[in-house]
Amino acid sequence: MAPGSTTERAVVVGAGLAALRGAEAMREAGFTGALAIVGAEPYRPYDRPPLSKHVLIGETRPDATTLPSSLGADVDWHLGSSAERLDRGSRTLHLADGRALPYDRLLIATGTRARPWPNPHEGRLAGVFTLRGRDDAAALRAALAAGPRRVLVIGGGFIGCEVASACRQLGLPVTLVEPSPTPLARVLGGTVGAFIGAIHAGRGVDLRCGSEVEWLEEAEGRFVRAHLTDGTRIEADVAVIALGAVRNTEWLDGSGLSADPGGVDCDAAGYVLDTDGQPDPRIAAAGDVARFPHPLYGGRRVALEHWSQAVAQGIHAGRLLAGANPEGPYGALPTFWSAQGDVVVKSVGLTEGADALAITLGEPGSGRFVAVYGQAGRCIAAVAVDSARWLPAHADLVAAGAPFPPDGAATDRPSKGIMVLAPGFP
Amino acid sequence: MSTPADASSGSPPGLRVCVDLNLCQAYAQCCYAAPRHFRIEGHEALFYDPAPAAQDRADIERARVACPVQAIRVEDPGQAS
Ligand SMILES: Cc1cc2nc3c(=O)[nH]c(=O)nc-3n(C[C@H](O)[C@H](O)[C@H](O)COP(=O)(O)OP(=O)(O)OC[C@H]3O[C@@H](n4cnc5c(N)ncnc54)[C@H](O)[C@@H]3O)c2cc1C
Ligand code: SF4
Numbered sequence: 332m333a334p335g336s337t338t339e340r341a342v343v344v345g346a347g348l349a350a351l352r353g354a355e356a357m358r359e360a361g362f363t364g365a366l367a368i369v370g371a372e373p374y375r376p377y378d379r380p381p382l383s384k385h386v387l388i389g390e391t392r393p394d395a396t397t398l399p400s401s402l403g404a405d406v407d408w409h410l411g412s413s414a415e416r417l418d419r420g421s422r423t424l425h426l427a428d429g430r431a432l433p434y435d436r437l438l439i440a441t442g443t444r445a446r447p448w449p450n451p452h453e454g455r456l457a458g459v460f461t462l463r464g465r466d467d468a469a470a471l472r473a474a475l476a477a478g479p480r481r482v483l484v485i486g487g488g489f490i491g492c493e494v495a496s497a498c499r500q501l502g503l504p505v506t507l508v509e510p511s512p513t514p515l516a517r518v519l520g521g522t523v524g525a526f527i528g529a530i531h532a533g534r535g536v537d538l539r540c541g542s543e544v545e546w547l548e549e550a551e552g553r554f555v556r557a558h559l560t561d562g563t564r565i566e567a568d569v570a571v572i573a574l575g576a577v578r579n580t581e582w583l584d585g586s587g588l589s590a591d592p593g594g595v596d597c598d599a600a601g602y603v604l605d606t607d608g609q610p611d612p613r614i615a616a617a618g619d620v621a622r623f624p625h626p627l628y629g630g631r632r633v634a635l636e637h638w639s640q641a642v643a644q645g646i647h648a649g650r651l652l653a654g655a656n657p658e659g660p661y662g663a664l665p666t667f668w669s670a671q672g673d674v675v676v677k678s679v680g681l682t683e684g685a686d687a688l689a690i691t692l693g694e695p696g697s698g699r700f701v702a703v704y705g706q707a708g709r710c711i712a713a714v715a716v717d718s719a720r721w722l723p724a725h726a727d728l729v730a731a732g733a734p735f736p737p738d739g740a741a742t743d744r745p746s747k748g749i750m751v752l753a754p755g756f757p
Numbered sequence: 758m759s760t761p762a763d764a765s766s767g768s769p770p771g772l773r774v775c776v777d778l779n780l781c782q783a784y785a786q787c788c789y790a791a792p793r794h795f796r797i798e799g800h801e802a803l804f805y806d807p808a809p810a811a812q813d814r815a816d817i818e819r820a821r822v823a824c825p826v827q828a829i830r831v832e833d834p835g836q837a838s
Contacts, residue, residue, distance in 0.1 A: 378775055378807065385804060395808035399773040399832030639779045666779040673799025677779070699800065717800040720782050 339364035341652060342424050342432050344414045345440035345579075346370025348378070348398065348638065349618025349645035353438045355401050356649025366406050367432055369424070371441075372464060373411035376400070380638060382468035383490050384670050387497035389476060393469040414441070417586040419611065436652040439583075439595055439603060439616040440645065443576035443636060448485075453547040458554035459570045462490060471571065475501055479568035482506070483557050485544050487514030489669045489676075491573035492527070495536045496672035506537040506565050508544050508557075511757065519678075521755030522688055523702050523714055526695040530674055530716075539563075576636060578620050588614070594622030594634035599660035601648050615648035617641065626662035627730070628681055628711070635681075639666045664730050668719075674698070677719050680712030680729035687735060688754040691742035692721050701725060704754060705735030769811040770834040776805050780828040790823045791816035811835045 341357060343350045346368050354368055370376075378396040385391040409426065416425040417437075424432045445461035448454035454461075458479075460471045475482070475498065482498045484491045487509030498505035511517065513524030514531065532538050543560045547570060557565045580590040588611070589596040589604045595616045597603055601623070602610035616623075618641040622634040643663040668677045685704035693700035693716075701721050704712040709732045713725035728737050736749045774794070776787075783801035787794075794806040794817060809817050814833055821829040 380778070381807065390804065391807060395806075396775075397773055397808070399775050399830045401832070639777070642777075668778045670778075670802045673802045675783075675800070675802050719801050723782075 339435045340433055341366045341436040341438070342434040343368045343438040343440060344424065344582075345442055345618070345620070346372065346374075346376050346408070346410060347440060347442050347618065347641070348376060349442070349620075349641035349648075350438065350440035351376040351398055351400055351402070352642050352645035353440060353615075353617050353649035353652075354406065356646040357436075357438075357653040358402065358405075360650045360653035360655035362436075362653040364435070367409060368406060369409040369412060369414050369426065369432070371411070371413040372466075374465065375408070375410070377465055379463070379465075380670075382465060383462055383493040384497065386465075386468045387472055387475060387494065388500050389472065393465045393472060396465070414582045417583055417588070419586055419588075419614075422613070435613060437614045438648055438652055439614065439620060440618045440641075440648075441579035441582070442619045442641075443578050445572065446574045446577050448547070448572045448574070450546065453549070453554075454572065456547060456549050456554045457552055458568055459547065459572065461572045462494065463576070471569075474569050475503065479503060481565070481567040481569075483508065483544075483565055483567040483570045484573055485557075485570060486573035486575070487511065487516070487524075487528075487538075487540065488518065488573060488575060489515065489671075491571070492531065492671045493669060494571050494573060495531060496534070496674070499531075499534050499536060500672055504537070505535075506539060506567065507531070508539045508542050508559065508565075510541065510543045512541050513755075514538065514540065515676075516755070516757065519682060519714055520685065520688065520704075521757075522752050523695075523716075524755070526700070527671075527674075527676065527716065529695075530698050531671070534672065539565075576619065578634065580620065595620055596632070597621050597623040597661075599624050599626065599630075599662075601644070601651050601661050615651050617644040617648040623661060625665075625681070626660055627664065627732075628683075633681065635665055637665055637667045639663070664726060666726070674717055675719060676714065676716050677722050678712060678714045679722060679726040680704070680710075682712040682714075682754070682756075685711060685754045685756065688752045689736040689749045690752070691725070691737060691744070691749060693718055693743075703728070703735065703737055705751075708735055709733070710735045710737055771811050772809045772814060772817055773832040773834070774805060774807050774809060774817060775830050776803060777828040777830070778803060780826045781824075782826060784825055786823040786825060787820035787829060790820040795820055805829075 445463040481504040583590040624630040687705040
C-alpha cells in the first residue's frame with residue numbers, strides 16, 4: 332500500500348482545530364485517497380479562543396470564527412454526526428446516525444468537553460452555563476448582554492479568569508470562586524497565581540479564593556444564588572461553570588485502544604496504543620484528546636489543552652498517516668497564551684514538578700514580568716505577563732534545559748540579583 | 758461541496774482570518790496595514806476580526822504580508838481558484 336495510493340481511505344474523527352490541520356497536512360503530504368471528516372457539531376472547524384474573550388463582550392459574533400483552511404472540495408464532511416464506536420477488526424467507524432465509514436488511516440481528534448457541574452439538576456438550571464463550543468458562547472453572551480445583577484464564575488483556571496475579565500469589561504459585577512489559594516494555582520502555582528489574581532482584583536473582580544461552592548439555589552427553574560461551603564451566599568443571575576475539561580474518548584470503549592477520560596495514549600511517533608501497549612500503525616491522535624510521552628520532560632505522558640499543540644500535533648499526525656516520514660518523535664515545545672481582558676499571559680514549557688521560581692524581568696507589582704520555573708537546577712517553563720516579546724529568549728532556555736536560575740541575555744538583572752521563590756504548587 | 762454551512766446567503770463569501778497568538782509579538786504592523794480589522798488592546802493584546810468582508814481583502818492581504826512573524830493566516834473563499 333503505497334502512501335497516496337488512490338484506493339486508501341482516511342477518516343478524521345472530530346472536526347476541530349487538530350482535525351483540520353491534520354487533514355490539511357495529509358493532503359499536503361500527498362495523500363490523494365478518499366478523505367472523510369466526522370464532526371459531532373453541525374459546523375465547519377472553528378476557533379475556540381475568541382469564545383471566552385471578544386465573543387462574550389460582543390465584539391465578535393459567535394459564528395464568525397470559522398477557521399481558514401486549504402482543504403478543497405475533495406473532502407467528505409459528516410457534520411452533526413458523532414462517532415459512536417470503532418471496530419478495528421473490520422476497520423470501520425460507526426456513527427450515531429447509523430452510517431458506517433471504512434478506513435485505512437484514522438486520525439483521532441475528538442478533543443474535550445467542559446466538565447459539567449457535579450449536580451446535574453443544578454447544572455441544567457436557567458442561568459447556569461459551561462463554555463466549550465460556539466453555541467455555549469452564544470448563549471452566555473446573550474445572558475451577559477441582558478445585564479445580570481452579578482455573574483458567578485466557578486473555577487479560577489484560564490477560562491474562568493477570561494470570563495471574569497470579560498464581565499469586568501462589560502461593567503458587570505463578578506465573583507470568582509476558586510478552592511485553591513489563588514487563581515491559576517494548578518497550572519502556574521500560587522506565587523504567580525497571586526500576582527495575576529492581584530491584577531484581577533485591581534480591576535474589580537471579587538475573588539473568593541480558598542472557597543468552594545456547595546450548591547446552587549433556584550427559584551422557578553432559574554439560578555438565583557450560590558451557597559459556599561463556609562455558609563456565604565452569593566446573589567447572582569448567571570453562573571459559569573469553569574471546572575476544566577473531560578476528554579471525548581467514550582466512543583473508543585470496546586475498540587481495544589488505550590483510552591480513558593484523561594486521553595487516548597500514543598507512542599512517541601504519534602501512533603495510538605492498544606491496551607497491550609502496541610501501536611496501531613493505522614491510527615494516530617492529535618490535539619486535546621491525545622496523551623503522549625513528551626521527550627522534553629523525560630518521556631512523561633502528558634495531555635495538553637493548548638491551541639498550538641492542536642496545530643503542531645495535528646500536522647505531525649497528518650504527515651504520519653499520509654506516510655510522509657515525519658522528523659522523528661513528536662515533541663514540540665508547549666506554548667500557550669491567554670488574554671484576560673487586555674492582560675496577556677503567555678507560557679512556554681510545562682510547570683509541573685517545578686521546585687523553584689525566579690522573576691527574571693519586570694516587576695510583578697507593576698503587572699508586567701517574566702517568571703522562570705526551575706526543577707532540579709534546570710529551566711522547565713517560563714510565564715510572561717504583558718511581556719511577550721521576552722518569551723522567545725526564555726523558550727530557548729526551556730528547550731535547552733538551561734541551568735536555573737538563568738543569567739545572561741534572558742534577564743535584565745545580574746544573576747545574584749535574581750530572587751528565587753517557591754512556586755507555590757499545592 | 759465546499760459551501761460553508763454558516764455563510765450568509767446572498768452576499769459574497771467573506772474572508773477567514775486566524776492569528777497564531779503564540780507567535781504574535783504585538784509589533785502592530787498588521788494594525789497599521791488594516792486598522793479596521795486589527796488593533797492592540799492594553800500593552801500587547803491583539804484583537805482581530807476573524808471574518809472580514811470580501812471587499813476588504815486588499816487590506817487583509819497587506820496585513821498578512823506585513824506581519825514579521827507570519828502569524829496571520831487568511832482564507833479567501835471568493836478568490837479560490
Ligand atoms: C473557550 C475556550 C477558550 C480557549 N482559549 C485558548 C487560548 O486562549 N489559548 C490556547 O492556547 N488555547 C485555548 N483554548 C484551547 C484550544 O481551543 C484547544 O486546545 C483546541 O481547540 C483543541 O483542538 P482539538 O481539535 O484538539 O479539540 P476541539 O477543538 O475540542 O475539537 C474536537 C472536535 O471533535 C468533535 N467531537 C467530539 N466527540 C466527537 C465524536 N464522538 N464524534 C465526532 N466528533 C466529535 C467536537 O464536537 C469538536 O468539534 C481555549 C478553549 C476554549 C474552549
Ligand atoms: S503584525 Fe503579526 S506580530 Fe505584529 S501584532 Fe500583527 S499579528 Fe502580531
